Amino acid sequence: MKSLKKIELHLHLEGAAPPAFIRSVAAEKGQNIDGIFDERGAYVWRDFRHFLRVYEAAASVLTTPRDYARLLSEVLAQCADQGAIYAELFVSPEFCGGADLAAWRDYLAAMEEVAAQAECDGIASRAVLTCIRHLDPQRARKTAICAAETSGGWVAGLGIAGAEDVGELADFAWAFDCAREAGLGLTAHAGEWGGPDSIRDALALGVTRIGHGIRAVEDAQLMRDLAEQHITLEVCPGSNLALGLVPDWPAHPIARLVDAGVCVTVSTDDPPFFHTTLSHEYQRLADAFGWAEAEFRQMNLWAVEAAFCDQTTRTRLR
Ligand code: ADE
Ligand code: ZN
Numbered sequence: 062m063k064s065l066k067k068i069e070l071h072l073h074l075e076g077a078a079p080p081a082f083i084r085s086v087a088a089e090k091g092q093n094i095d096g097i098f099d100e101r102g103a104y105v106w107r108d109f110r111h112f113l114r115v116y117e118a119a120a121s122v123l124t125t126p127r128d129y130a131r132l133l134s135e136v137l138a139q140c141a142d143q144g145a146i147y148a149e150l151f152v153s154p155e156f157c158g159g160a161d162l163a164a165w166r167d168y169l170a171a172m173e174e175v176a177a178q179a180e181c182d183g184i185a186s187r188a189v190l191t192c193i194r195h196l197d198p199q200r201a202r203k204t205a206i207c208a209a210e211t212s213g214g215w216v217a218g219l220g221i222a223g224a225e226d227v228g229e230l231a232d233f234a235w236a237f238d239c240a241r242e243a244g245l246g247l248t249a250h251a252g253e254w255g256g257p258d259s260i261r262d263a264l265a266l267g268v269t270r271i272g273h274g275i276r277a278v279e280d281a282q283l284m285r286d287l288a289e290q291h292i293t294l295e296v297c298p299g300s301n302l303a304l305g306l307v308p309d310w311p312a313h314p315i316a317r318l319v320d321a322g323v324c325v326t327v328s329t330d331d332p333p334f335f336h337t338t339l340s341h342e343y344q345r346l347a348d349a350f351g352w353a354e355a356e357f358r359q360m361n362l363w364a365v366e367a368a369f370c371d372q373t374t375r376t377r378l379r
Contacts, residue, residue, distance in 0.1 A: 071295035076331025126171035205236035209243035246369030293367035299337035
C-alpha cells in the first residue's frame with residue numbers, strides 16, 4: 062500500500078508531530094511535559110476531551126517559527142514516506158503567535174520555505190488555517206483575517222476543528238464569510254461527534270468539504286444531498302476507531318457512504334496519537350471491505366478534485 066500514490070486532505074500539523082520530536086523540543090527548552098507520554102514514549106490520553114488537552118500540551122512546546130518549520134519538514138517527510146504526493150495540513154494561527162497577523166506572517170514564512178523545498182522533492186502541500194471551536198468565536202475572526210491576508214500561496218483554506226459539542230457553527234459564519242471572500246476553500250469538522258444536523262450546520266457555512274462527516278450515514282436524504290452537491294468527506298477511519306466512535310473496521314460507515322454515492326477520501330487526522338499511518342489506513346480498509354487499487358484510485362481522484370490547491374497543481378496531481 063505504501064507505493065500507491067496518495068492524497069491526504071485531513072492532517073493536523075501538531076497532531077502529526079512524532080512524540081520524539083515534541084520531547085526533543087521540550088528538552089531543548091527545559092519544559093517538562095512527561096505526563097503526556099506513556100512508559101514507551103507514546104502519547105497517552107483517555108477520551109476525546111483528554112486527547113484535546115494532551116494535543117494542546119504537546120503543541121505548547123512549539124513556540125517559534127523555527128519549531129514549526131522543523132515540524133513541517135518532519136511531517137512532510139513522513140507523508141512522502143507513506144506514498145503521499147499532496148497533503149493539506151490543518152495549521153492554527155492560534156498556536157502560531159496567538160493569531161496575531163504580524164506574528165503569523167513570521168511563522169508562515171518559515172513554513173512556506175520548507176513547503177516549497179518539499180514540493181521540489183515530490184510532496185506538494187497546502188495549509189488550511191484552522192479555527193478552534195471550543196475557543197471564543199471572536200478568536201476565530203482573527204484566524205480568518207490571518208487566512209484572508211495571507212491567502213493565495215501555501216494558505217489555501219479555512220477550517221474549524223475542536224470540540225463539536227461546544228457552541229454553534231453559525232457563530233463562526235463571519236470567519237467563513239471572510240475566508241470565502243478571500244477566495245479560500247472551506248471545510249469544517251462535523252458529523253464526527255455530532256449527528257446529521259451538525260453536517261447541515263456546516264453546509265450552511267458554505268463548505269465544500271466536511272471533516273469526518275461519517276454520521277451522514279444516519280440520514281439517507283443527507284447522503285443524497287452530499288452526493289448531489291459533490292461535497293467531499295475527509296474520512297479518517299483509524300481516528301474514529303481510536304476515539305471509540307466506531308467499534309471495528311468492518312463496522313466503519315465509509316463503505317456505506319461510498320455505496321450511497323458520496324465522495325469520500327482517506328486521511329489520518331493525528332497519526333501518532335491514533336497509532337496509524339496512511340498506508341495502515343488503506344491496508345485496514347482493503348482487509349475490511351475487499352477494496353483494491355481501483356477503489357483507492359477513485360478516492361484519490363475525488364480528493365484531487367476537492368483539494369484547495371490551484372488548477373495547475375490539480376492538473377499535475379490527476
Ligand atoms: N483536532 C485534532 N483532531 C481532531 C478531531 N479528530 N476532531 C476535532 N478536532 C480535532
Ligand atoms: Zn481532524
